[in-house]
Amino acid sequence: MPQVGLGMAAAATAVALGLGLPAPPAQAVTSEQLLFLEAWRAVDRAYVDKSFNGQSWFKLRETYLKKEPMGNRQQTYGAITKLLAVLDDPFTRFLEPSRLAALRRGTAGSVTGVGLEITYDGGSGKDVVVLTPAAGGPAEKAGARAGDVIVSVNGTPVKGLSLYDVSDLLQGEADSQVEVVLHGPGAPSNTRTLQLTRQKVTINPVTYTTCSNVAAAALPPGSSGQQLGYVRLATFNSNTTAAAQQAFEQLSKQGVAGLVLDVRNNGGGLFPAGVNVARMLVDRGDLVLIADSQGIRDIYSADGNSIDKSTPLVVLVNRGTASASEVLAGALKDSRRGLIAGERTFGKGLIQTVVDLSDGSGVAVTVARYQTPAGVDINKIGVSPDVQLSPMHCPQGRRGSAECLRQTPRRGCLGDHHSGATVVTH
Secondary structure (H helix, E strand, C coil), rough: CCCHHHHHHHHHHHHHHCCCCCCCCCHHHHHHHHHHHHHHHHHHHCCCCCCCCCCCHHCCCCCCCCCCCCHHHHHHHHHHHHHHCCCCCCCHHHEEHHHHHHHHHHHEEEECCCCEEEECCCCCCCEEEEEECCCCCCHHHHHCCCCCEEEECCCCCCCCCCCCHHHHHHHCCCCCEEEEEEECCCCCEEEEEEEEEEEEECCCEEEEEEEECCCCCHHEEEHHHHEEEEEECCCCCCHHHHHHHHHHHHHHCCCEEEEEEEEECCCCCCHHHHHHHHHHHCCCCCCEEEEECCEEEEEECCCCCCCCCCCEEEEEECCCCCCCHHHHHHHHCCCCCCCCEECCCCCCEEEEEEEEEECCEEECCCCEEEEECCECCHHHHHHHCCCCCCCCCCCCHHHHHHHHHHHHCCCCCCEEEEEEEECCCC
């Protein structure tokens, strides 16, 4: 028998006997697959739900590497997006480089667009709704309101699109035109069309004023003056902490008899900024609990360096109050530092972190849940107000709120007293 035949026979015998012949070399992992693995690993390490929505995360990795095309960068981005969609978590998202850059510009305080902060509807999870229009932005000037449902942008239906896709449609070059069709909550047949001009929208995170000659019944018991301080927090970005500190220090120097903190239509932003503002008003105790699938993993507490721990306080909230602003409202409520007045808040109690990938893209990963100091999970529930108020009771913005505070208690938004704090009344 020829020698080659002996070799083949020996190999066949070895396989049959289970002997350890070397396996053929594994296929090399491509650079595109390595990027996919970066994204997979970011979620594997940090995601809050270790059941991964009932999926085998490791098995998904192997399946995608074998079956999903990753021959170029766009195919890889598509594979990552498809993988993350399995989690059924609208806040865990892939961010292409341009989207990641836009996100960071937003937290720095400015974007070029129409001035709409958007989110998913808390009920269906599929409608894209206005969380808050930026004060003075194109959309607010044209009549967009918190709670409006966006139907289309420049003729493109947005239902089912990711928030980042919708943001891409809304943003663009300064002075370019965009058409936005929307309707009010629960009124899909009553659509409105807004013709908007994109512009650079600089979000001033904090504005404040004093309201003089306030009706006596709106002041805390024993007050010698008739002056309230009004502070509007529009968002929590990189400038919020310093601006809020300045506001509270100035109002404290003026000796205001009470404070109104307005976080209506504040969609959140940077979590640390929300904690920092809470520390300005609360001197001791826990402010927010951070929980993951294993339970409480971190506690943020007051640091004893508050600016104003005692001036009677009312916090105005509505359904556009979300995320970091709900952390603030929950901390002030559970610490009994102030009265929460308005509507039940939005209920976004999830924390995301952004993991940078090697090509300049990133993955926003839900890593934990907020709980109030009393242990209440606010996700999809929100913070309930101590006093219910309709949106008509107190106009938004410094000027409108100041005028409201000057009204008589019967017509205005502040009235009775309770436990030493000013109460917002009907």
